[in-house]
Amino acid sequence: MVISQSQYYISPEEYLEGEKVSEIKHEYIDGQVYAMAGASDGHVTVVGNLFVLLRNHLRGGGCRVYILDMKAQIDTINRYFYPDVMVTCDTRDKEFEYFKCYPCLVVEVLSESTEGYDRGKKFASYRHLQSLKEYVLISPDTMSVECFRRNEEGHWVLYPYEKGEEVHLASVDFRCAIAAIYEDVSLVEDNTF
Template sequence: MFVSKNNFYISPEEYLEGERVSPIKHEYRRGHVYAMTGAKKPHIVISVNLASLLNNHLRESSCLVLSSDIKVRLEEANCYYYPDVAVTCDERDTSTTEDFILYPSLVVEVLSPSTAAFDRGDKFVDYQTASSLQEYVLITQSEIKIECFRLNAEGNWVSQTYRQGDELELMSIDFRCPIAQVYQKVPGIIL
């Protein structure tokens, strides 16, 4: 979540150096750094639920399921973002100790009122520069609604919306589950 923006340019190297010692997380977009605020309980519960489900599903594979503490580096867009959940199956990410990944196949953002427009717009455009990305997922925390954007065989992003009673499908990792499992124990959501 963005709360402040500096007014001067810093390099990606300066950003990474500062981020390694900062007590709070910041995202980086084209030379500008944005402080992130803490998430509310529904946001955290949804993220943990989905990360747990994905990790169980992929436990016998070489893929990594990563939480909001890992950055995704988008070289072409000159950005570093902290998605709520990311999956990478690329050996270049799974065999390194870097504090960021370069080749996500799946990125998940849990929408907050203050970030929803950015997550749907400019951030999605930035993520599309990652040639490895196959699915971009937006999860609404105030109602049961998950939007999945998939890259099809023609190279176009197509969307599918899942609602209460649906089975969520993430084709990039051959995953399916009832949508209710993603929203289990989320305050304010009636399943």
């Protein structure tokens, strides 16, 4: 979540060096840094659950899963973000210690203050990653997983998953019951119907 912005231009190199010693995380957008706020219990639990599920699924293969503290670099538009969960299967990413350039899967867990940004400008930024096959948005308090998958024509198609369904992340050939992602999360009852 964005909580403050700097007032002067910072180079990508300055940003990366500063993040190594900073007590708080910052996202980087074209020379400006934005401090990130903490997350709710549900947010952190969903991220942890998905990390464990993906890590167990990918173990022993060529893919790596990262959470919270690993940056995604979008070099073509001068951006660095901290996805909640990110998977890269590209061996070129092994040479980067503090960020990854070629993720195939990016997951953001939503919050009230960042939902519009995650769905809009952040998703638009992530679409500049040619390696990205899926962008996933997860509600932290209702069973709702929205998977945006790039098709053969390069268009993004929505695959929504709700209570009782199996989530499929084709980029890493992963399937699980949606309930597994929400294990130990206190959910809000949806009485809108």
